Amino acid sequence: MKYIDEFRDPELAKNTLAEISRTITQPWVIMEICGGQTHSIKRYGVDQLLPEKIELVHGPGCPVCVTPLEQIDKALAIASHPEVIFTSYGDMLRVPGSGKDLFSVRAAGGDVRVVYSPLDAVKIAQENPEKEVVFFAIGFETTAPANAMAIAHAKRMNLKNFSVLVSHVRVPPAMHAILGSPSNRVQGFLAAGHVNAVMGYWEYPPIAEKYQVPIVVTGFEPVDILQGILQTVQLLEAGKPIADNAYKRAVTFEGNKPAQKIINQVFKECDRKWRGIGMIPMSGWCLNEAHMDFDAESRFNVGDIAPEESSVCIAGQILQGMKKPPDCPAFGKECTPQTPLGATMVSSEGACAAYYRYGNIQIPTGANNVRE
Amino acid sequence: MCLGVPGKITEIYEKDNMRMCKIDFGGAIREACLDFIPEAEVGDYTIIHVGFAISLLSEEEAMETLALLREIADIDEELGIEAQETKS
Numbered sequence: 001m002k003y004i005d006e007f008r009d010p011e012l013a014k015n016t017l018a019e020i021s022r023t024i025t026q027p028w029v030i031m032e033i034c035g036g037q038t039h040s041i042k043r044y045g046v047d048q049l050l051p052e053k054i055e056l057v058h059g060p061g062c063p064v065c066v067t068p069l070e071q072i073d074k075a076l077a078i079a080s081h082p083e084v085i086f087t088s089y090g091d092m093l094r095v096p097g098s099g100k101d102l103f104s105v106r107a108a109g110g111d112v113r114v115v116y117s118p119l120d121a122v123k124i125a126q127e128n129p130e131k132e133v134v135f136f137a138i139g140f141e142t143t144a145p146a147n148a149m150a151i152a153h154a155k156r157m158n159l160k161n162f163s164v165l166v167s168h169v170r171v172p173p174a175m176h177a178i179l180g181s182p183s184n185r186v187q188g189f190l191a192a193g194h195v196n197a198v199m200g201y202w203e204y205p206p207i208a209e210k211y212q213v214p215i216v217v218t219g220f221e222p223v224d225i226l227q228g229i230l231q232t233v234q235l236l237e238a239g240k241p242i243a244d245n246a247y248k249r250a251v252t253f254e255g256n257k258p259a260q261k262i263i264n265q266v267f268k269e270c271d272r273k274w275r276g277i278g279m280i281p282m283s284g285w286c287l288n289e290a291h292m293d294f295d296a297e298s299r300f301n302v303g304d305i306a307p308e309e310s311s312v313c314i315a316g317q318i319l320q321g322m323k324k325p326p327d328c329p330a331f332g333k334e335c336t337p338q339t340p341l342g343a344t345m346v347s348s349e350g351a352c353a354a355y356y357r358y359g360n361i362q363i364p365t366g367a368n369n370v371r372e
Numbered sequence: 373m374c375l376g377v378p379g380k381i382t383e384i385y386e387k388d389n390m391r392m393c394k395i396d397f398g399g400a401i402r403e404a405c406l407d408f409i410p411e412a413e414v415g416d417y418t419i420i421h422v423g424f425a426i427s428l429l430s431e432e433e434a435m436e437t438l439a440l441l442r443e444i445a446d447i448d449e450e451l452g453i454e455a456q457e458t459k460s
Contacts, residue, residue, distance in 0.1 A: 002417060003378040016441055016444070036375045117422050119405065120423070142376070145424065146421065146423065146424040194419065197376070197419055227441065248433040249429050249434035251427065256409070258407065258409075258410065262408075
């Protein structure tokens, strides 16, 4: 497939790796923002091939992971209504809310449907006029224009039985939050290429300058990622904290103007909680006044659900057996049973509390047991 | 979830007041909305995310990137520079 195969070429990857090794003279910590890039890095073993001087740390760019607990609880409450068809991207269905997930709502008789595109949700609303169709509009800047377009489309068609539960997040405020933290270790960013395909990277030069970190727009294939790392290392070594682009075939500085326009027509910036991170001011988008008719929270009166959860902890991953408590940088430092950041450190049955209490014993996690 | 897949536009048409297209993802054909890249034409490659084309891929830029990376290798070869050891 064109635009994929060339960027998976092992020879090209080897050459780029070699150039990284020649360029680097000192240790650097680089964060890839996007979870898709994290997957690509692990899938192709990019982190294992890099010089030891480079440490890759994984960023918050996983919309499912950062969707706050209260939004998931609201989704569960809305989806449980008998007159509702609840539509969502598939990866949200397994995310635990307070006690259950959307799958269990479906198992209990709720009409929960997976859609590939938000336009599919609009179509379901057209086809089911006797039902209330709600779409779970989550995601970063990449997804926001598609969701905005679906809302604008429903408004054009005067669809009265369609509404959205919005939980959009934006990357730049998260970068500010990460870089502004006293415990920050990130010295350079690989920016999330598809976020930038929509937004461009005109928002990044002031961030690069303020915190003196290079930010390099990066794609998703292994050669793309290596090129992003190479450009970041070149900028770090040269002491040039600027915003740059290593994904030029898909991203321009200005980004996609029609996509940005529809976002601004439908949404407005608002404060947003990030699961596992906490409140980041003006880091989200919510419906603007002209589109409040489509707000599922007010339509189903779930605005006051407010569970409390964590800040910097990795409880979500620990609870899924993907990580062990010592993998968490806050474990035993900022986070102890006296000053817990997450539920797993509070509960007497929590893995973090157990590790803390009984020392750092390498008990196999559930995932390891399965593999063994 | 921000994963986008490159595909080739094989057909363009109007539907429900939106500019739609058929996209070929290396054999699998799907429908996508083209409203964000109105300049797209049949034969163009685009990144598709949740049923929307978000970026028109630039062949020129892709070639330039690949040429740049190949050039690094050629220069090194000419100078006889070997890559340093990396982690196994």
